[in-house]
Amino acid sequence: MAVKVLIPTPLQKFTNNEATIDIGGDNIVALLDSLESQFPGIKARLCDDSGELRRFVNFYVNSEDIRFLDGKETALSDGDEVSIVPAVAGG
């Protein structure tokens, strides 16, 4: 099973400058572990010391913010698209 992960520019130095990664994971927590095993150091940028997602990072599964789903327990299926997006200003 693989999901497509869109990697934001600040993290692309971990992914050999790849903007898109295909990787496994049943939910967001498992996905983070998969990312970490393939790209060591990336998880610490996304999660704080207690393992919680940092407050300025947003995760979307198929365009929906995971805070409207099940947070980091949000289940993933084959072919899902996960987007990691830093908070942005605007209006």
Next chain:
Amino acid sequence: MTQAIDRPASKPLQCATFTNLKCRECGATYDLGAKHVCEECFGPLEVAYDYDAIRRQVTRESIAAGPNSIWRYKAFLPVATDTPIDVGTGMTPLLKANRLARRLGLKELYIKNDAVNMPTLSFKDRVVSVALTRARELGFTTVSCASTGNLANSTAAIAAHAGLDCCVFIPSDLEAGKVLGTLIYDPTVMAVHGNYDQVNRLCSEVANTHGWGFVNINLRPYYSEGSKTLAYEVVEQLGWKLPDHIVAPPASGSLYGKIYKGFNEFVKVGLVDDKPVRFSGAQAEGCSPIYQAYKEGRDFITPVKPNTIAKSIAIGNPADGIYALEIAKKTNGNIEAVTDAEIIEGMKLLAETEGIFTETAGGTTIAVLKKLAEAGKIDPDESTVAYITGNGLKTQEAVSGSVGEPLFIDPKLDSFERAWERANTLSRLDWQQTQV
């Protein structure tokens, strides 16, 4: 008479006063490139300045002798050039609002009127003038943004003036005036089937793969600094004094935080005496994540899905919301929310008492101002500034059913007399109803 705006460098080059980008969360520093996110912790990056250098360069007199635009405060803005893009942005009126004040039981109320900011009639011209000047310095030839309307208007207009290519992204359900007011400048306009937060996410993804200058994404640290001029102008226009209380709409939280930063910077460099300024925030009930957090005593923001007529402030996932919340709390201010019906009444109240036609965001600010005044949360003796951030001609749909109709008459005196009598009877009935 106003002089034509064409300002080639006439003064010796001042040293740039901005030094680096710094993470607001962990303090990591970065060079002054096009980046907005800390690579260590994902916190937002902010421009840092050498305030000693600013203090040496700037006096009240030197500011007053500067251009009649935001660029009189250039020492406080993150651009190096001596010839920034100057389209007359800023120095909008600060109006003493006596009639509205009397209506609300306040004694010293001012309206900072960015409904007439130039060139596109919203505060966004401030941030875009700074962002596109910086974009040019950084070598971008194409600029872009995610927008609820006003930012798209401004980016497209100022890009046209500066000769930059432009592609903007908006939600597909925006008010007609905001869409037309972008298209006229001939950018590429992407109308996205989704809300603003979805548009923003898409733009972040586009920014990862296209080398464009997104004013509110990779240029955000520079862009957002432009809002500080809303603070500087108010201080200067009050006769170099801080107000006691301000009311502004914290939509993404950016403007709100930058007004706070602007006041603090003027204190820091000795341009104005320090005193506490209370910060109150205005949200629409249909999109009020910061108000919800404030009301529930939370120190984090839970995103919401927007559903309000106040589209320009319909940001359900406010990037700087947490900072806006902190500012309201530590300055002893309030965050309040109002319904769509109250927003329309707010727009009408400002128009009827002060002759200012604001858009729905301004209606939200006035409705919250009224609510706070009635609840005793604004002291009548406080000097209070309400920030009006946009123009009502852009959101006519919001009030078109609530302002009545003209009286249609024939071009004859008796036709006029009959209609006039009818109009007077109607207002007498109105008056009697309000007395009952």
